[in-house]
Amino acid sequence: MNKNAEKFTLAGGAGPMECLLDLPPSAPRGIALVAHPHPLYGGTMDNKVAQTLARTFVALGYAVARFNFRGVGASAGVHDGGAGETDDMALMLAHMESQYPGLPLALSGFSFGTFVQAQLQQRLIAAGRPAERLVLVGTAAGKWPMPDVPADTILIHGEVDDTITLAQVLDWARPQDIPVIVIPGADHFFHRKLAHIKTLVVQLWRREGETPL
Numbered sequence: 001m002n003k004n005a006e007k008f009t010l011a012g013g014a015g016p017m018e019c020l021l022d023l024p025p026s027a028p029r030g031i032a033l034v035a036h037p038h039p040l041y042g043g044t045m046d047n048k049v050a051q052t053l054a055r056t057f058v059a060l061g062y063a064v065a066r067f068n069f070r071g072v073g074a075s076a077g078v079h080d081g082g083a084g085e086t087d088d089m090a091l092m093l094a095h096m097e098s099q100y101p102g103l104p105l106a107l108s109g110f111s112f113g114t115f116v117q118a119q120l121q122q123r124l125i126a127a128g129r130p131a132e133r134l135v136l137v138g139t140a141a142g143k144w145p146m147p148d149v150p151a152d153t154i155l156i157h158g159e160v161d162d163t164i165t166l167a168q169v170l171d172w173a174r175p176q177d178i179p180v181i182v183i184p185g186a187d188h189f190f191h192r193k194l195a196h197i198k199t200l201v202v203q204l205w206r207r208e209g210e211t212p213l
Contacts, residue, residue, distance in 0.1 A: 004022065004023070005020040005021065005022050005054070006020065006021045006022075006023075007019065007020055008020075008021060009074075010067065010091065010092060010095055011091070012067075012070070012075065012076070012077070012087075012088045012091055013077070013084055013087045013088055013091065014070050014075075014076050014077025014078070014080075014084060014088075015075075015076025015077055016074070016075065016076050017067045017068065017075045017076075017088060017091075017092070018045075018067060018068045018072075018073045018074035018075045019045075019065060019066065019067040019068075019092070020045055020054075020065070020066050020067070021063065021064070021065050022054045022055070022057075022058045022063075022064040022065075023058070023063050023064075024058050024059075024060075024061045024062065024063070026061070028061060028062055028063035028100055028103060029060075029061040029062065029103070029104075030057075030060075030061065030062045030063070030103045030104040030105065030106060030132065031062060031063050031064075031065070031093075031096045031097065031100055031103050031104070031105050031106070032053075032054075032057035032060075032062040032063070032064045032065075032105075032106040032107075032108060033064075033065055033066070033089060033092060033093060033096070033105070033106070033107055033108070033117070033120075034050050034053045034054050034057070034064060034065070034066040034108050034109065034113070035050075035066070035085075035089060035107075035108070035109035035110070035112075035113025035114070035116045035117050036050045036066065036068070036069065036072075036109075036110060036112075036113050037049070037050070037110050037111035037112050037113055037138075038111060038112035039068075039069045039070070039071060039072045039079050039112075040079055043069070043072070043111065043112060043113075044068055044072050044073060045066040045067055045068050045072075045073075047110065048189070048190075048194060049110040049111075049137055049138070049189065049190055049194065049197065050066060050110055050113070052190075052194045052197050052198055053108045053109075053110065053135065053137065053197070053201075054066060055198060056108075056135075056197065056198040056201045056202060057106060057108065059198070059202060060201075060202060060205055062106060063096065063099075063100050063103075065092055065095075065096050067088070067092060069085045069088070070084055070085065070088065082112070082115050082116055082119065082144060085116045086116050086119045086120050086123070089116055089117070089120050090120060090123065093105070093120070104131075104132040105124075105131040105132055106131060106132050106133055106134070106135065107120060107121055107131045107133075107134045107135075108134065108135035108136070108137070109135075109136060109137070110137045110138050111137075111138045111140055111163070111164065111188070112140055112143075112144070114136040114137070114138065114139045114140050114146070115140040115143075115144040115145075115146055117134060117136065118134070118136070118146055118147050118149050119147060121134060121147075121149060121150070122147050130150070133150070133152055133153065133154070133205070134149055134150065134153040134154065135153075135154045135156070135201055136149070136153060136154070136155050136156070137156045137157075137190075137197060138156075138157060138158065138161060138163075138164055138188055138190075139155055139157065139164065139169050139172070139173075140164060141164065141168045141169045141171065141172035141173070142164060142165070142168030142169075142171070142172070143164055143168075146172055148176055149176070149178070151176070151177070151178060153178060154181070154200070154201060154204055154205075155169070155173060155178060155179070155180045155181060156180075156181045156183065156196075156197060156200060156201075157169050157180055157181070157182055157183070157186075158182075158183050158185075158186030158187050158188060158190060158193070159182050159183060159184050159185055159186055160185060160186065160187050161186070161187055161188040162187070162188065163188040164188065166180075166182060181200060183196050183197075
């Protein structure tokens with residue numbers, strides 16, 4: 001858990017959801033939601049990549065929320081293959097928008113979490129209110145039926161990922177003509193490579209004319 005994260009509970013589709021909120025030192029400029037890796041393989045909201053994404057968006061000035069998927073930690077329910085998890089992420093979005101109305105939205109996820117966020121983005125696009133941008137790390141291409149994502153999505157992958165291979169991600173990204181940023185020597189969990197994720201996202205997120213962080 002990040003140092004200043006605040007725990008809270010939210011009512012989810014299968015019962016209570018164990019959640020964390022990370023806030024920037026000043027008024028938030030946006031909302032960011034973080035989705036963790038597969039719950040049946042040890043994925044939790046305290047996963048190091050998920051924590052890194054949370055810290056990254058706090059550094060960018062976003063109010064960041066994440067939660068344990070169904071059946072993880074103190075969250076009720078059982079794994080639902082992505083459908084229920086996407087429903088719960090939508091509930092988290094509604095909660096955050098009620099707390100911080102009118103702010104832009106960023107979606108980010110790691111591994112299985114990328115599938116959840118890509119599905120949520122499709123729902124938001126259909127509703128005419130897409131997220132500002134997505135950050136997908138270790139994208140779950142070839143493992144789950146990843147939908148297409150917007151052209152400005154930030155895709156980061158490990159060169160030697162043997163859980164979701166780089167070839168699988170490239171095969172998914174190629175028809176969409178979306179670049180994939182490859183971290184040399186990084187495995188699926190980005191051991192000793194986590195700093196690259198934050199550096200890359202901060203650099204790519206910075207709008208023209210903004211003061212460097």
